[in-house]
Amino acid sequence: MxxxxxxxxxxxxxxxxxxxxxxxxxxxxxxxxxxxxxxxxxxxxxxxxxxxxxxxxxxxxxxxxxxxxxxxxxxxxxxxxxxxxxxxxxxxxxxxxxxxxxxxxxxxxxxxxxxxxxxxxxxxxxxxxxxxxxxxxxxxxFPFRTTAEYPFASKTEMVIIGLKEQQQATRISFCGIGKVTMKFVSEKMGIRQGEAMGVTVEVINESSRTVTPKLYLCEKQTFVAQSKHMVHADDVLFGTGDPVSPHSSHTVTKVLSIAPLLSPTFFNCSMMKLEYRLKVTLDVPQERDSEIKLPLIILLGSPKPPQQKPKRSIWFRKLIG
Incomplete structure (x- = not known):
């Protein structure tokens, strides 16, 4: 040789x-x-x-x-x-x-x-x-990075504006004797790699059961080949609230930190796409969990020194202050 x-x-x-x-x-x-x-x-x-x-x-x-x-x-x-x-x-x-x-x-x-x-x-x-x-x-x-700021399918002005807007959803479910009202609020729909934001869950428990809210970051990978689809989903728990006893209410606030290396949302590939959701569930013994999902778009972050910590937003500081 x-x-x-x-x-x-x-x-x-x-x-x-x-x-x-x-x-x-x-x-x-x-x-x-x-x-x-x-x-x-x-x-x-x-x-x-x-x-x-x-x-x-x-x-x-x-x-x-x-x-x-x-x-x-x-x-x-x-x-x-x-x-x-x-x-x-x-x-x-x-x-x-x-x-x-x-x-x-x-x-x-x-x-x-x-x-x-x-x-x-x-x-x-x-x-x-x-x-x-x-x-x-x-x-x-070699690592390749797109220059598209919004590499997802819908690029309408309303969606781009909505990235910075607060979003919320409410769900009423019944368990035991009575109902449980859950309100889920996230600071915004779009967040960059390495950033953090606050999310809150308000639970009004008018039932006879104790319920516990849990918060998840959900990843969904979709693959397409020969007109067939395959989906891989993964839910990562990032927060659990205190149990809410019958006939009481409780509000929990958690910080969602996006890892700098977490892949951004993308739709600009014809054979695969990557999406995220925020999900909150009510863990109720002997009952089917209730859940709320909100869309989340992870955007490409700006290069930062490895030692720099993600900053919490002004909205979150006001929320917990």
Whole structure:
């Protein structure tokens, strides 16, 4: 083996190392050899794609649903074309560096994403072929971030305005002897990565049972392939109120903090989408839980130092003050 080391790397444009539509991607392929090496073909590729895949059924009845879409594909020949290489090119002994440049299309493309049954990836791949028996391959993925401020389906002015508006819902349910009224209020519909906001639940318990409110952040991943849909849902508990005894009332306020690395809401991929909801349930012994759901859109956050803590909003400070 004359090739001791073979890898592809890219230059970082910012602290996060992310690229966006319209950026120029620069990098290099590094080859370390023990002696002069003949090359049949040597190239590097840049690719952006989305792919979904899942199985239904068991055994002989298993059906695979899958689909993929390519956002861009570029190839740069470094020494020899893979279809025309004749082995006449030679790489010198030692460390060799081969730079390359690709211009990412300035079009709407979704951010990098890893879901339950699908991925959106942006990658660099390099291949060096010495002979039909000796082929060297290397790959690295680079993080891609959309420049669309609102990468979801409905971009009407009312929805954009509504991102900053307070939202609320009320539900009346019956358990035991009597009724329970639950009012759920969230500060706004849209929140950025790394931010926090307050939510409140007011429970008026006129029943004969003790009830306990629980608050959840709900994630919903939807995948589409061959006209089939598959959904993966996950509920994360972020707050539990005190039990509300019969014929009493109680208001609980909790802070919802959005992790900086939590993927933003997106609908701008034809094969998958990511949505969120806020949910509050009433935990009632021996009764079916009542629940209220409110929409939540997680927006792309501004880059911040890792040590900076999310700020609580003015609305929340007034609410609990």
């Amino acid at each position: 004359t090739v001791k080391h073979f890898h592809v790397e890219y230059s970082k444009l910012n602290n996060e190392g992310t690229y966006s539509p319209g950026d120029t991607l620069t990098g290099r392929v590094v080859v370390v050899t023990t002696k002069e090496t003949k090359v049949q073909c040597f190239y590097v590729q840049a690719k952006g794609k989305a792919k979904v895949s899942w199985c239904e059924g068991n055994g002989a009845n298993t059906v695979v649903h899958q689909d993929k879409r390519k956002y861009f594909y570029f190839e740069h020949i470094i020494l020899q074309d893979k279809n025309k290489g004749d082995g006449s090119e030679i790489i010198g002994a030692g460390r060799n560096v081969f730079p390359f440049t690709f211009n990412i299309p300035n079009t709407d493309m979704p951010s990098s994403y890893q879901g339950k049954w699908g991925r959106i990836t942006y990658s660099l791949r390099a291949q060096l072929t010495q002979s039909i028996w000796v082929v060297h391959k290397t790959k690295t993925e």
